[in-house]
């Protein structure tokens with residue numbers, strides 16, 4: 001039979017928001033577990049350089065995430081990495097979270113499940129995902145040493161990724177749906193120091209033809225409707241994010257894009273269920289806002305558990 005464990009707080013997700021929440025929760029003496037179904041650290045592990053987190057003028061995302069994890073572990077936070085949540089039930093006072101081997105009966109829950117990259121909307125995505133269509137330059141960039149790369153998107157992530165990929169690529173072609181880049185000017189300046197970068201404006205990829213290798217990429221100019229072919233060895237996609245709220249979507253209120261709504265205390269529509277980080281309905285999704293959310297959620301969870309909310 002499965003182990004049942006009564007606990008004060010379950011935190012779902014060990015990114016910046018969840019880890020921060022765990023630090024505050026453990027310091028408030030809450031019996032806490034953090035459940036993480038992938039790698040501890042979350043999205044920031046994929047950033048090769050973070051330059052806006054106070055206290056570190058420049059640090060790799062991987063190192064910053066490790067520092068957060070070690071900080072939590074040092075305080076005695078219990079983190080279950082690669083733990084798969086089979087089901088949740090959040091309707092009653094006692095919240096049930098069932099993993100492969102334990103049924104947690106929690107007084108409060110913090111959802112800190114973050115977001116994942118939006119997939120390239122082409123019919124071939126599923127077949128080519130991981131073969132020639134990629135979402136993580138740190139993970140897959142080295143496969144394209146001396147090759148031609150297309151980067152899709154014009155925001156900070158796309159431009160930061162393109163800059164990183166210049167170390168490998170023979171050429172970088174950015175395909176962007178608008179006629180200006182949205183990325184910070186300083187990041188754009190950094191990218192265009194490299195001579196082998198060009199941009200195709202007002203365009204979207206419609207098809208990627210090929211099997212294990214790209215034969216051609218069909219793009220459409222969204223202003224003129226004109227289609228043309230371009231050639232490349234690989235495609236790296238940065239066209240936004242989608243929230244990871246699936247496991248709780250039957251319980252908490254989501255906005256029309258699927259982000260979880262919350263009040264200023266990070267409380268959701270369900271008493272005892274809080275949300276923190278990128279999965280929350282908010283305008284600015286950064287590390288500093290994730291750690292802020294994590295702080296507020298944990299302190300309010302503690303208040304709720306001790307009868308204050």
Ligand SMILES: Cc1cc2nc3c(=O)[nH]c(=O)nc-3n(C[C@H](O)[C@H](O)[C@H](O)COP(=O)(O)OP(=O)(O)OC[C@H]3O[C@@H](n4cnc5c(N)ncnc54)[C@H](O)[C@@H]3O)c2cc1C
Pocket residue numbers: 012013014015016017018035036037038039040041042043044046047049050051052053083085112113114115157244247276277278279285286287288290
């Ligand atoms: C390439 C890149 C560069 C960035 N650069 C910067 C930067 O320089 N500065 C900055 O401030 N921000 C940056 N950001 C944004 C920043 O990383 C995010 O705002 C921040 O990581 C959000 O933290 P989070 O904890 O809310 O979510 P995440 O980091 O997404 O963490 C959520 C965690 O929850 C886990 N999870 C999801 N679903 C489940 C489930 N069902 N069960 C268990 N666990 C689950 C995920 O695996 C993940 O580990 C960058 C993001 C990217 C992708």
